[in-house]
Amino acid sequence: MDSSVERAVIVTGAGKGLGAAFAKALASEGAAVLVNNRLRKGQPDSAGGVADAIRAQGGRAIANYQDIAAPGAAQALVKAALEAFGRIDAIVFNAGIIGPAAKLPDMDMAALGEVLNTNFLAQVALAQAALPHLLQGPAGRMVFVSSSAGLHGVRGRIPYAASKGALNAMALTLADELKRTPIKVNVLCPYASTPMTAQDGVAGDPRLDPAYAAGMAAYLASEACSLNGQIFLAGGRRYRRARMVEGRGASAADDSSAWVAEHLDQIAAMDGAREFPGAESAFADLYATIDTSHIGG
Numbered sequence: 001m002d003s004s005v006e007r008a009v010i011v012t013g014a015g016k017g018l019g020a021a022f023a024k025a026l027a028s029e030g031a032a033v034l035v036n037n038r039l040r041k042g043q044p045d046s047a048g049g050v051a052d053a054i055r056a057q058g059g060r061a062i063a064n065y066q067d068i069a070a071p072g073a074a075q076a077l078v079k080a081a082l083e084a085f086g087r088i089d090a091i092v093f094n095a096g097i098i099g100p101a102a103k104l105p106d107m108d109m110a111a112l113g114e115v116l117n118t119n120f121l122a123q124v125a126l127a128q129a130a131l132p133h134l135l136q137g138p139a140g141r142m143v144f145v146s147s148s149a150g151l152h153g154v155r156g157r158i159p160y161a162a163s164k165g166a167l168n169a170m171a172l173t174l175a176d177e178l179k180r181t182p183i184k185v186n187v188l189c190p191y192a193s194t195p196m197t198a199q200d201g202v203a204g205d206p207r208l209d210p211a212y213a214a215g216m217a218a219y220l221a222s223e224a225c226s227l228n229g230q231i232f233l234a235g236g237r238r239y240r241r242a243r244m245v246e247g248r249g250a251s252a253a254d255d256s257s258a259w260v261a262e263h264l265d266q267i268a269a270m271d272g273a274r275e276f277p278g279a280e281s282a283f284a285d286l287y288a289t290i291d292t293s294h295i296g297g
Contacts, residue, residue: 005032005060008085009221010077012036012068012126013095015046017194018145018210018217022092023050025214026221027059034081036095039065068095069118074129088133090141090221093123099159112159119163124170131183139223140183144171148189148233151242168231175229176278184228186220188213189242191235212237229277245273246282251291 009026013019015037023033033054037047047063054061062084066073081088099115102108127142134140149157150164168187175185190213193204213234219225220232231242250266252259260267276282 005085005087007031007089007223008034008081008087009090009092010034010036010081010088010130011092011094012077014050014092016050018190018192018213019092019094020046020050021192021210021214022094022145022217023061024054024057024059025211025218026090026092027054027061028057029218029222031090031221032060032085033062034064034077034084035061036064036066036068036077038067068122068126069114073122074125077126078129078133082133087137088130089137089139089223090143091126091130091134092143092145092217092221093126094145095122096145096163098157101156102158103156104158107158112162115159116163116166119160120166120170123167127174134183135181138182140181141221141223141225142171142174142183142185143217143220144168144185144187145217146171146187146189146231148191148242151189151231172229172231172278179228184220184225186225186227186229187231188217188220189231189233190217191233207236243275245270245275246285247271247273249286249289251289 007030009031011019011023011026011033014023014035019037023035027033035047035051035054039045039047045063047065051061051063064077064080066076066080068074068077078088096119097115099111100108123144134142144167146167147160147164149161150168153161171185171187178185191208192210192213193208194210215237216232216234216239220227233240233242247268247270250263252263274285276285
């Protein structure tokens with residue numbers, strides 16, 4: 001245990017790209033960082049390289065090579081952070097895979113399972129394992145790195161979009177469950193040129209340097225963050241918030257599909273759309289507007 005550590009953060013998938021940028025940004029702001037990235041045979045030690053770079057700049061970091069999708073990985077990551085720093089104050093859940101591109105007729109179910117296991121189930125396991133330790137501090141933070149694919153879908157990537165959509169829903173639910181604790185849970189959907197998004201023979205867009213999305217990750221993982229249950233997009237040093245909203249809708253005079261077809265524009269209109277903090281409040285709002293004048297007659 002290192003009693004001099006004031007804030008310790010785990011960043012998964014931090015050997016390159018966005019994760020490396022997040023780890024370096026957090027370290028530059030004073031956090032001790034566990035830089036996690038699995039070590040592949042015959043490839044460079046990317047996690048060690050990021051940790052070395054952080055230490056060279058006067059920061060504190062250790063490398064960790066746990067594959068987050070492996071059995072027992074969540075507990076091993078938590079143990080490693082506690083042994084190194086004596087505490088866990090925040091986790092940036094960045095590790096993930098995109099999986100093979102395929103539309104539904106050609107989609108491989110085994111590949112679907114692998115993507116869901118890495119991008120969703122492994123994240124849930126790590127959150128569960130770390131939660132008791134995050135609760136011990138005054139400002140626990142969970143930052144789930146997702147994608148706009150989980151908000152809007154993306155053609156040819158059903159497994160990836162589905163895994164990120166599940167991650168978003170889980171994070172918002174967790175934020176609601178923990179809203180009376182010091183923990184804040186938020187989602188970051190970054191845009192960046194990374195090895196995951198690279199195309200053969202195509203140079204990365206310099207406007208989408210991973211470092212240009214790191215400021216939001218560092219803020220959401222910091223003690224200064226007072227937000228909870230929010231989704232932010234970041235790229236090119238431009239940030240914006242995303243949210244599921246519901247329109248005002250319309251009440252039908254009968255049970256026919258003909259009424260729906262005739263009033264579809266009114267039903268689908270999004271003027272005056274509202275957001276809700278959870279499914280319960282969304283249902284309560286709809287329930288309160290039910291026209292009961294025709295019921296029970």
